[in-house]
Amino acid sequence: MTELTNLQAGQKAVIVAIEGDRRYLSRITSIGLNIDCKLEMIQNVKARPLLVYGRDTMIALDRSESANIMVEVCS
Amino acid sequence: MKHPIKLALLGQPNSGKSTIFNTLTGSHQHVGNWPGKTVERKEGRFSHNKKDYLIVDLPGSYSLSANSDEEIITRDYIADGNADLVLILADGSQLERSLYMLADYVGITTPAMLVVTMIDVATDQGKTIDLERLSTNLNMPVAGIVATDKKTYGSFFKILEKALTDKHPVDDTDLYQIYKSGSQSDRFQEAMNMVSQGHKGFSREWLAGKLIEQDEAVIDLIDQKVDDEQVAEYLIGPITGALYTSECKFKWISAKLDGVVTKTKEPSKLLTKFDRLAISRRWGKPLAIFIIVIGIAMSFVIAGPIMMLAGVLPKVLNPLIDNFVASGMSVGVGMFLQGTIVNAIYWTVAMLGFVFGVTIVFGFLEEVGYMARVSYAFDGSMAKIGLQGKSIMPLLVSLGCTIGGAAGTRVIDSWGQRLLTIALAWAVPCAATFAVIPTLATAFFGWAGILVMILLFVIALIHIRITARVFGRKLAPLEERHGLIMELPPYHKPRWGMLIRQTLNKIWGIFKKAFFVILVISVIFYFLAYSPSGGVEGSILYKIGTAIEPVTRIFGMGWQTFISFISSMVSKEAVLGVLSAIFSGTGNIFDSTVGTAAASADLGTILVSSISKAEALAFMIAVTFNIPCLMAVTSTYQESHSLKWTMRIALYYFATALVLSALTYHVANIFI
Numbered sequence: 001m002t003e004l005t006n007l008q009a010g011q012k013a014v015i016v017a018i019e020g021d022r023r024y025l026s027r028i029t030s031i032g033l034n035i036d037c038k039l040e041m042i043q044n045v046k047a048r049p050l051l052v053y054g055r056d057t058m059i060a061l062d063r064s065e066s067a068n069i070m071v072e073v074c075s
Numbered sequence: 076m077k078h079p080i081k082l083a084l085l086g087q088p089n090s091g092k093s094t095i096f097n098t099l100t101g102s103h104q105h106v107g108n109w110p111g112k113t114v115e116r117k118e119g120r121f122s123h124n125k126k127d128y129l130i131v132d133l134p135g136s137y138s139l140s141a142n143s144d145e146e147i148i149t150r151d152y153i154a155d156g157n158a159d160l161v162l163i164l165a166d167g168s169q170l171e172r173s174l175y176m177l178a179d180y181v182g183i184t185t186p187a188m189l190v191v192t193m194i195d196v197a198t199d200q201g202k203t204i205d206l207e208r209l210s211t212n213l214n215m216p217v218a219g220i221v222a223t224d225k226k227t228y229g230s231f232f233k234i235l236e237k238a239l240t241d242k243h244p245v246d247d248t249d250l251y252q253i254y255k256s257g258s259q260s261d262r263f264q265e266a267m268n269m270v271s272q273g274h275k276g277f278s279r280e281w282l283a284g285k286l287i288e289q290d291e292a293v294i295d296l297i298d299q300k301v302d303d304e305q306v307a308e309y310l311i312g313p314i315t316g317a318l319y320t321s322e323c324k325f326k327w328i329s330a331k332l333d334g335v336v337t338k339t340k341e342p343s344k345l346l347t348k349f350d351r352l353a354i355s356r357r358w359g360k361p362l363a364i365f366i367i368v369i370g371i372a373m374s375f376v377i378a379g380p381i382m383m384l385a386g387v388l389p390k391v392l393n394p395l396i397d398n399f400v401a402s403g404m405s406v407g408v409g410m411f412l413q414g415t416i417v418n419a420i421y422w423t424v425a426m427l428g429f430v431f432g433v434t435i436v437f438g439f440l441e442e443v444g445y446m447a448r449v450s451y452a453f454d455g456s457m458a459k460i461g462l463q464g465k466s467i468m469p470l471l472v473s474l475g476c477t478i479g480g481a482a483g484t485r486v487i488d489s490w491g492q493r494l495l496t497i498a499l500a501w502a503v504p505c506a507a508t509f510a511v512i513p514t515l516a517t518a519f520f521g522w523a524g525i526l527v528m529i530l531l532f533v534i535a536l537i538h539i540r541i542t543a544r545v546f547g548r549k550l551a552p553l554e555e556r557h558g559l560i561m562e563l564p565p566y567h568k569p570r571w572g573m574l575i576r577q578t579l580n581k582i583w584g585i586f587k588k589a590f591f592v593i594l595v596i597s598v599i600f601y602f603l604a605y606s607p608s609g610g611v612e613g614s615i616l617y618k619i620g621t622a623i624e625p626v627t628r629i630f631g632m633g634w635q636t637f638i639s640f641i642s643s644m645v646s647k648e649a650v651l652g653v654l655s656a657i658f659s660g661t662g663n664i665f666d667s668t669v670g671t672a673a674a675s676a677d678l679g680t681i682l683v684s685s686i687s688k689a690e691a692l693a694f695m696i697a698v699t700f701n702i703p704c705l706m707a708v709t710s711t712y713q714e715s716h717s718l719k720w721t722m723r724i725a726l727y728y729f730a731t732a733l734v735l736s737a738l739t740y741h742v743a744n745i746f747i
Contacts, residue, residue, distance in 0.1 A: 018318060021314070022288070022289045022314050022316075022317060023142055023557070024557075025288075025314070025315070025316075025317035025318055026138065026140045026142055026288060026317045027137070027142060027557065027560055028560060029317055029318065029320075029321035030137040030138035030140065030175055030179070030321070031137050031172070031560050031562065032171075032172035032175060034318060034321040034322060034325060035318055035322060036322070037325075042346065043354055045356040046356070047356070047455060048354075048356055048359075048451070048452075048454075048455070049451060049454055049455075049559050051354060051451070051563070055169060055171050055172035056168065056169040056170075056171065056172060057169045057172050057562055058562065058563040058564075058565075059560070059561070059562055059563070060450075060451045060454070060559055060560075060561045060562075060563055061558070061559065061560055062454075062557075062558025062559040062560065063558075064558060065557075065558035065560075066558075
């Protein structure tokens with residue numbers, strides 16, 4: 001298990017836990033990222049939001065908030 | 076007239092909501108604000124089969140949680156029974172994710188139908204959607220449309236009419252079965268016990284579901300009915316409620332999508348070459364700036380013919396009025412008409428040229444999906460001042476023209492952020508500043524005039540930061556600022572016809588409003604500047620200016636520079652002409668301001684001998700950061716449709732320009 005922010009571009013993973021306050025949980029799940037959701041890291045570079053692809057959608061995520069998302073890397 | 080049938084449009088951002096709204100209503104739209112809120116309210120009318128419809132475009136949001144004003148307004152509007160039928164939109168190219176809105180709606184008793192959009196994009200991606208099967212699975216009416224293709228609206232209307240006859244609430248049995256059998260079923264049951272009954276359009280189950288999510292508005296509602304302690308005790312429990320409900324909702328969606336979507340081919344590469352560049356760490360920002368600059372140039376190209384037409388209008392209209400004068404109308408009335416009505420028409424049409432160009436070009440960039448990439452690239456820099464990354468575009472456009480900047484904010488989806496961006500765009504020195512300031516700066520400071528220009532940009536940057544704080548408190552409150560969670564939509568093919576139609580629809584409305592405002596201010600200014608003798612001394616402006624000179628001196632300006640400062644609010648380009656009129660008597664203030672009198676050739680020499688360097692510097696800064704021009708005010712009003720906020724911003728700029736002027740004057744007096 002690792003933080004989403006540690007995922008390298010091209011790696012695929014499954015979300016296993018999301019922390020954070022009520023608002024954050026509500027916002028992140030309503031865009032479609034919840035537990036068991038599969039995703040692929042598209043781009044992870046310093047000083048830019050993360051770019052992931054999940055549920056047929058490219059989604060940009062704030063870098064610091066994304067430390068709340070824990071994933072299991074798929075082999 | 077009979078009461079119209081009331082529809083409400085509900086959908087996530089990028090679900091094609093505004094396209095459907097515009098296609099259905101055409102030019103019959105009314106845009107305002109929700110009472111007391113900084114959220115835009117759009118409603119429109121249309122007729123079909125001899126029936127009248129009123130449709131409200133509910134603010135875009137990803138769910139119905141009480142996380143923002145947009146979401147609270149949306150769900151209260153529905154629950155209060157304002158709509159006969161809610162049209163819930165889902166993007167066919169990302170059906171699973173965008174059905175979340177429907178899943179969050181389940182449990183609300185207002186009848187609804189589902190509209191699947193972007194079917195053409197789904198087809199491009201190799202997906203086929205079985206709408207009949209989806210309708211059977213969901214046990215509710217489902218229509219599919221390609222938002223821009225009117226032909227697909229035929230079946231949509233049939234299904235709509237049937238839905239209005241049946242008036243079924245969405246079937247909620249399956250979803251609540253999942254709630255009752257999952258890992259937090261006990262918490263759901265506990266919440267059900269506390270809720271005990273539904274409220275307005277919210278069913279008991281819906282409220283219980285939101286209580287698990289610890290939805291603040293629902294907590295307040297339950298608090299009124301149930302013992303506070305019981306609720307407080309419940310809320311101590313795990314805050315992972317939203318994770319549980321989302322898990323249930325996606326399970327439900329997954330079950331409902333069974334056999335609905337068939338993939339005929341694998342999606343092509345996730346990132347195109349262009350997209351790699353657009354999101355690249357090194358090239359993303361330069362590319363965005365490059366495309367925006369090209370966009371500004373294109374806007375000018377589009378605006379060109381319209382502005383030329385505007386330029387022809389006075390040449391046609393003024394001789395007409397001269398003819399009337401020749402056949403007996405008084406000379407004064409003729410000049411008044413030429414200076415006010417003809418000039419207001421000229422300015423309004425010229426302004427429309429800009430607005431048209433910018434709206435088309437940047438509307439296109441938004442439509443194809445590129446602006447979301449700009450938002451991604453500039454998120455870090457813009458978030459510092461409370462804005463989304465897209466706001467960089469209107470700020471850059473404002474280097475050309477503030478009117479264009481204001482029109483460009485249309486691509487920003489939040490009203491508060493849109494208005495905040497406009498408020499900051501006013502501080503960006505526009506092309507007129509570059510036309511006026513170098514002349515004055517060189518006259519007073521020679522080669523060091525370039526330093527004045529640098530100073531202006533330094534002040535502009537500081538101004539933007541401070542102004543962002545001043546207006547940000549209300550327009551982008553800290554507690555509503557979150558980290559970015561945003562979809563980057565797939566690139567769409569441009570829909571030119573639609574884009575041009577939408578823009579043209581707006582033009583006539585803008586013309587009427589802008590013309591009226593410009594005319595009224597022109598008339599007021601005409602009388603203030605009117606002088607029976609023809610010289611400056613006879614005008615009311617002169618009398619006021621000289622009377623309050625002791626006060627304006629505090630701000631570093633004598634009566635002459637102060638009057639020029641005042642007229643720069645109407646038109647910045649005119650400042651040289653006005654100075655000329657005042658100092659060398661080459662015309663009157665009004666004619667100079669509306670641009671019919673040229674500046675005197677030796678203006679520089681006259682000015683240098685008449686005012687001090689400190690006053691000149693203070694004046695240049697005051698003019699640069701004053702209200703940009705009358706048309707910028709008008710277009711701010713047009714985009715914000717809030718007179719209150721437009722006046723607030725205008726007063727703020729007027730006052731801060733005076734403060735800046737005073738500071739500059741007194742500091743400069745120490746050094747030069």
